[in-house]
Amino acid sequence: MVRPRSDRSRPTPGPRPRGRPLRGRRPGLLRARAGRLRRPGRRPTGAVCAPGCRAKPGHGGGRRSGRDGGARLVSAVARPPWVERALREALQIQRSHALLIAGPSGLGQFELAQALMAAWLCEDHAPGSPACGHCAACHLVGQRSHPDATWLLPAARRVALGWEPVEESSSKAKPSQEIRIDEVRAVLGFAQSTPARGVAKVIGVFPAEAMNTIAANALLKTLEEPGGVLRFAIATEALDELLPTVRSxxxxxxxxxxxxxEAAAWLEAEGVKDAAALLTLAGGQVLRAQAWASAGWDVSKLHALPRAVAQGDLGAWSAATPAQLIDLLQRLVHDLLAVVAGAPAHYFAGVALPKVRHAAPLQRWAASLREARQRSDHPLQWALWLEALALEGQHALRAACQPINSAA
Ligand SMILES: [Zn+2]
Known part of the structure; x- marks a missing residue:
């Protein structure tokens, strides 16, 4: 399975601009190519869009927003220092055609996979170094129009990143949180094509646990025996949920x-207020804390959540997605159960929590939230759901706060 790059035969490169083969890495050649790059927002012919993208050809990949926009894809400036360290280490120790980035969510798995793919595609960097950020390939990666790169992402993630127009995705049903078999098949077709620039062909997968069993099995053979210069940057936030055959x-x-x-200092440098307190609420998940701050959720709003639940009024959270709010409520239940057991709160440390005495109502609430999370992709009426979540939380808290002699 281990397949050093040097052992693999290089396939014949695809058609070159003006029919000229790539003979070397002469700076002049690269500058000339960079000069012929298309304007941002226009995909060159044959460019591979996000798998499953149903937009019209030449749509330019949809809106370009979020953290992945433009040159930030290959820029070390935008990468958090721990991602930068992991990237440099990975480039030094890589010995397989498929790297599986694994760790707790909210640390930057997606960003690390992006940086790895950019480094593999870069045409002007020292071996074992990150992408240069300046060559023609890096520009194409920055515009998300490199013909030898593609991603396996759930439709919901593509929409959130602005890679797929919202209107086309929301016309029939809510975008899926799963990576589906037809999307894997599209990527397998990409894997079998001849590389356009000859350096590498790369497939990013995130989050890998979003592949259902059928989709993961469809990817296995290509993952085991990739053709030519094909490489995988696979990222997961739940390593245990992956098929052993994928992990192996x-x-x-x-x-x-x-x-x-380091995490708090980075958040502060990014303009996040009360970074340390926000980081505590996020359980150390730095990018989640940053996302909360970007959504306008400051520490005072988050600290007011226990009181809002006790009052049965979650109206202030109507702009949150169901998954976001359930995630916050699960953090609250976790802390309340810890308090009942005599342990300190983990996320809401230092916040005045309700004086809970009984675990059973909280455990029932936690189970209900787990179930709700499974359905959070398909809330038919979010306003009604929000009200139901608030009432359920209020009832659970009341029962949990009953005096010891009362029935829980
Ligand atoms: Zn480069």
Whole structure:
């Protein structure tokens, strides 16, 4: 399975601009190519869009927003320091055609996979170094129009990233949170095509646990025996949920939680207020804390959640997605159960929590939230659902706060 790059035969490169083969890495050649790059927003002929994209040809990949926009794809400036460290380490120790980035959610698995793919495609960097950010290939990666790169992402993730127009995805049903078999098949077709620039062909997968069993099995053979210069950057936030057959075909690259001081300092540098407190609420998941801040959720709003639940009024959270709100409620239940057991709160540390005495109502609430999370992709009436969540939480808290002699 281990397949050093040097052992693999290089396939014949695809058609070159003006029919000229790539003979070397002369700076002049690269500059000339960079000069012929198309304007941002226009895909070159043959460019591979996100798998499953149903937009019209030449749509330019939809809106370009979010953290992945433009040159930030290949820019070290935008990468958190712990992602940068993991990237450099990965480029030094990589020995497989498929790297599996694994770690707690909210640390930057997606960003690391992007940076790895950019490094593999870069045409002007030292071996073992990140992408240069300046060559023609890096420009194409930055515009998300490199013909030798593609992604396996759930439709919901593509919409959230602005890679797929919202209106086309929401016309029939809510975008899926799963990576489906037809999307894997589209990527397998990409895998079998001749590389356009000859350096590498790369497939990013995130989150890998979003592949159902059928989709994962469809990918297995290509993952085990990739053709030519094909490489995989697979990222997961739930390594245990992956098929053992997928895990065994990859070199696992752990992405570890950064030191708390480093994470808080990075958040502050990104303009996040009360970074340390927000980081505590996020359980150390730095990018989640950053996303909360971007959504306008400051510490005071988050600290007011226990009181809002006790009052049965979650109206202030109507702009949150069901998954976001359920995630917050699950953090609250976790802490309340810890308090009942005599342990300190983990997420809502230092916040005045209701004086809970009974675990059973909280455990029932936690089970209900787990079930609700499974259905959170398909809330028919979010306003009604929000009200139901608030009432359920209020009842659970009341029961949990009953005096000890009362029945729980
Ligand atoms: Zn480059």
């Amino acid at each position: 075909r990859c070199q696992i690259l752990p992405l570890r939680m950064p030191p708390r001081e």
